[in-house]
Amino acid sequence: MGENVEIYLRLKPVRAPSPCVSIDVSENQCVFDIPRDDLAGYVNNQREKYAFQFNGVLAPDAQQDEVFERCAAKVVTGALDGFNGTVFAYGQTGSGKTFTITGGVERYADRGIIPRAISRLYADIAKKTDGKYEVHVSYMEIYQDQGYDLLDPEHDTKALEDLPRVSVREDDAGDFHLQNLSTHRCESEEDALNLLFLGDTNRAITETPMNMASTRSHCIFTMQVERREVGSEIVRRAKVNLVDLAGSERVKKTDVSGKTLAEAKYINLSLHYLEAVVIALQERAMGGGRGHIPYRNGLMTMMLKDSLGGNCKTVMLATASPDHDSVDESISTCRFAQRIAMVANVVTINEDIDPALVIKRLKRENQELRDEIKLLSGVNDDRGALTESEIERLRSRVKAYVDGGGADEGEGLAADIGASMMKIKASYEIFREMVLRRGGGGGVAGVAAGGGEASTSPRSPPSPVVEPPGAFDDLREELRLMRERVRQRDAEINVLVGMLQRGEGGTRGGYRATAAVPLVDASNPSSTLRAIVGENENGNENDAASALPPADVLADRDRAFEHFKRAYAQNAGVERDKSTLRELYAKAKTLGERVNAARDEINAQKSKIEKRRVARALKTLSDADFDPECDAVDQAEERAKATIEESKCEYRTAFDELRDVKKEIDRLQLALDQSRRRLTTDFEKWLVMALGQQNGDGGPEETILTPGAARILGQTVVRPPGSAGPVARYRPLSAAEAEAADAAEAAAGAAAPTPAAKTSAATPAPVAKAQTREPMTELPMTGNAQVDADIAKFFAAKNLLMKRAEKA
Numbered sequence: 167m168g169e170n171v172e173i174y175l176r177l178k179p180v181r182a183p184s185p186c187v188s189i190d191v192s193e194n195q196c197v198f199d200i201p202r203d204d205l206a207g208y209v210n211n212q213r214e215k216y217a218f219q220f221n222g223v224l225a226p227d228a229q230q231d232e233v234f235e236r237c238a239a240k241v242v243t244g245a246l247d248g249f250n251g252t253v254f255a256y257g258q259t260g261s262g263k264t265f266t267i268t269g270g271v272e273r274y275a276d277r278g279i280i281p282r283a284i285s286r287l288y289a290d291i292a293k294k295t296d297g298k299y300e301v302h303v304s305y306m307e308i309y310q311d312q313g314y315d316l317l318d319p320e321h322d323t324k325a326l327e328d329l330p331r332v333s334v335r336e337d338d339a340g341d342f343h344l345q346n347l348s349t350h351r352c353e354s355e356e357d358a359l360n361l362l363f364l365g366d367t368n369r370a371i372t373e374t375p376m377n378m379a380s381t382r383s384h385c386i387f388t389m390q391v392e393r394r395e396v397g398s399e400i401v402r403r404a405k406v407n408l409v410d411l412a413g414s415e416r417v418k419k420t421d422v423s424g425k426t427l428a429e430a431k432y433i434n435l436s437l438h439y440l441e442a443v444v445i446a447l448q449e450r451a452m453g454g455g456r457g458h459i460p461y462r463n464g465l466m467t468m469m470l471k472d473s474l475g476g477n478c479k480t481v482m483l484a485t486a487s488p489d490h491d492s493v494d495e496s497i498s499t500c501r502f503a504q505r506i507a508m509v510a511n512v513v514t515i516n517e518d519i520d521p522a523l524v525i526k527r528l529k530r531e532n533q534e535l536r537d538e539i540k541l542l543s544g545v546n547d548d549r550g551a552l553t554e555s556e557i558e559r560l561r562s563r564v565k566a567y568v569d570g571g572g573a574d575e576g577e578g579l580a581a582d583i584g585a586s587m588m589k590i591k592a593s594y595e596i597f598r599e600m601v602l603r604r605g606g607g608g609g610v611a612g613v614a615a616g617g618g619e620a621s622t623s624p625r626s627p628p629s630p631v632v633e634p635p636g637a638f639d640d641l642r643e644e645l646r647l648m649r650e651r652v653r654q655r656d657a658e659i660n661v662l663v664g665m666l667q668r669g670e671g672g673t674r675g676g677y678r679a680t681a682a683v684p685l686v687d688a689s690n691p692s693s694t695l696r697a698i699v700g701e702n703e704n705g706n707e708n709d710a711a712s713a714l715p716p717a718d719v720l721a722d723r724d725r726a727f728e729h730f731k732r733a734y735a736q737n738a739g740v741e742r743d744k745s746t747l748r749e750l751y752a753k754a755k756t757l758g759e760r761v762n763a764a765r766d767e768i769n770a771q772k773s774k775i776e777k778r779r780v781a782r783a784l785k786t787l788s789d790a791d792f793d794p795e796c797d798a799v800d801q802a803e804e805r806a807k808a809t810i811e812e813s814k815c816e817y818r819t820a821f822d823e824l825r826d827v828k829k830e831i832d833r834l835q836l837a838l839d840q841s842r843r844r845l846t847t848d849f850e851k852w853l854v855m856a857l858g859q860q861n862g863d864g865g866p867e868e869t870i871l872t873p874g875a876a877r878i879l880g881q882t883v884v885r886p887p888g889s890a891g892p893v894a895r896y897r898p899l900s901a902a903e904a905e906a907a908d909a910a911e912a913a914a915g916a917a918a919p920t921p922a923a924k925t926s927a928a929t930p931a932p933v934a935k936a937q938t939r940e941p942m943t944e945l946p947m948t949g950n951a952q953v954d955a956d957i958a959k960f961f962a963a964k965n966l967l968m969k970r971a972e973k974a
């Protein structure tokens with residue numbers, strides 16, 4: 167997609183704006199109307215009116231959020247879609263470039279494009295569900311055409327020379343690569359903001375006294391965004407450059423000498439190179455020029471190669487001061503912007519194939535092909551017979567496959583057989599024997615003894631299999647264990663479903679349907695209760711928990727919970743974790759205060775230095791004899807720098823500690839959440855069992871609950887035909903029954919039962935309702951079509967609830 171660079175003009179608020187400068191925000195125009203008398207000192211004395219057109223004009227009262235939304239937000243959003251982007255500020259010294267790109271330190275609302283871009287990027291990433299995003303950040307300063315890494319964590323920075331130097335390498339395709347510039351992975355917005363703060367602080371304290379109040383260097387903050395789609399080999403990479411260029415004023419006007427002149431020359435030179443690149447691009451856009459774009463001349467132009475004439479959405483923010491003295495510089499800024507607007511970029515999504523994933527896939531395909539070749543050529547099968555252990559391994563694979571039938575087992579079987587025809591045939595033999603013996607053991611004698619040959623020979627018709635004594639014992643035992651496991655799962659499902667329904671605050675506030683629960687080991691009920699509650703602190707079993715609480719405690723869910731919690735072994739650990747968490751919070755608070763205090767101190771010292779430099783700059787202008795080189799060592803500034811240095815150490819130490827504490831808090835909170843969930847689940851199980859046991863009943867197959875007990879559990883009780891008295895047999899409702907119960911309740915206009923936790927055991931309403939229902943028929947599995955359909959419906963409903971429970 168061909169896209170021209172967008173240009174915006176931002177005027178800085180000044181006390182006395184020149185009457186020569188006017189803007190039309192709705193027309194995006196800025197007009198300089200200069201009386202003929204004033205022309206002598208200005209850029210072109212043949213004209214008196216200059217009108218410049220922009221993509222947008224931001225008036226002096228435009229706020230930082232408007233500037234971000236209009237100029238930079240789309241560039242940030244584009245990066246998430248894989249488009250490179252650059253926003254750069256260009257204008258004379260003091261016109262507001264740094265204020266626009268980085269922001270002011272006084273007010274939160276003054277934060278500039280970089281911190282806002284960081285926040286927006288992470289906020290947008292949080293909303294994305296289409297893949298995994300990673301952000302890397304780098305921050306570089308270019309001073310006298312030399313790059314410096316502002317984010318080097320190793321060095322104790324006192325001067326610019328302390329920072330690592332960045333160099334550029336050009337590859338065969340003419341692309342430039344930065345070397346020795348650190349990039350930092352940022353998991354969160356906070357990480358990225360802290361790096362920005364570190365870079366800004368380094369930038370402030372490495373300014374030389376000769377810099378005065380103006381920035382003599384270019385700064386580039388880069389965010390690289392990488393997106394990987396789940397299950398795809400394609401990776402999208404895009405980078406966003408946020409650039410604060412050095413002041414663009416002319417040397418002759420600033421009338422400086424010595425080191426400042428050298429700096430100004432460098433700045434002018436690099437901006438001159440920038441201008442040369444832009445002019446060459448403009449000529450190319452108009453169909454002329456030599457086609458060569460002189461990016462290679464300077465570091466800044468190499469850095470901006472993609473942004474100017476390359477694959478990048480680029481926005482230029484021209485900043486200008488609308489006061490009388492700055493009119494000529496403002497006109498030249500606007501002229502430069504007009505040239506930039508001619509530059510056309512070709513913007514494409516940066517998608518790449520992730521080589522690691524491709525290698526993995528190719529390796530897999532390769533292996534499959536090798537297997538296929540072996541299979542077709544029978545290479546592997548000229549070896550001897552399968553060994554006993556190979557056959558045993560195959561047997562257990564085949565058995566697992568038959569038992570589980572899941573994808574994993576299937577893959578396991580295929581992986582084990584590989585490309586060996588001999589193993590495939592042996593597997594068929596094992597299948598055959600299993601079918602003939604109905605899953606019984608027995609060797610694959612033919613395979614073992616005769617090897618490949620024996621296994622391939624046609625088999626004689628199956629002879630009637632005589633079951634050897636005890637042949638099925640292990641299978642029966644296995645079956646019994648499996649049934650047991652199924653029953654346990656059912657109990658867990660019921661607890662989950664109940665929790666889900668109560669959590670959802672459904673219309674009825676209680677269990678809709680419940681299966682018979684294998685609640686208590688009939689032979690030793692209290693052992694089951696003990697198993698849930700666990701061992702106490704000393705490693706002894708907890709008798710308090712296995713002892714049933716009094717009936718009135720069990721009848722009140724809240725009190726029952728308190729009873730359970732007191733006895734619950736893991737509760738002591740939870741309480742300990744809670745108190746550790748409280749301590750960690752207090753520690754984090756103190757550390758946070760230390761970080762903020764250090765940050766405030768650094769900012770205060772930074773603005774102190776800035777003010778001193780402004781004062782000295784003014785003195786340079788007003789006092790002809792003042793020599794900035796002689797006044798280079800300003801004691802107060804040196805002290806301020808030393809304080810910044812100390813505060814920086816304090817900031818880093820406190821921040822590192824805070825990060826560690828935060829990680830610990832996150833871990834502990836996760837553990838606590840898990841413990842809380844376990845506590846609730848175990849309580850539900852315990853309550854079901856305790857209530858079942860209280861009734862003096864409960865066996866492996868089903869539990870007898872009184873209607874009151876059922877109500878405490880929040881369950882709907884269905885009275886089977888013929889049952890009478892205070893005891894209700896507790897069994898599943900079919901989906902049809904549940905629907906019928908709903909309809910009956912709605913028709914009766916009855917209020918939904920309150921959540922079980924708050925229902926008193928004496929409240930008869932829900933039970934009375936259950937008792938007045940038509941007696942339901944038991945659900946014998948007789949093959950009766952209607953009954954089977956009901957069962958099927960019930961399980962469908964149960965599965966649905968299970969899925970929702972899992973989701974929840």
Ligand SMILES: Nc1ncnc2c1ncn2[C@@H]1O[C@H](COP(=O)(O)OP(=O)(O)OP(=O)(O)O)[C@@H](O)[C@H]1O
Nearest residue numbers: 178258259260261262263264265379380381412413
């Ligand atoms: N839009 C604005 N609103 C309020 N204050 C501003 C605005 N623009 C700039 N300023 C103030 O003007 C002063 C100079 O601005 P800034 O440092 O951003 O200029 P600059 O163009 O980056 O200068 P240099 O080329 O020296 O880096 C600062 O004190 C800044 O707070």
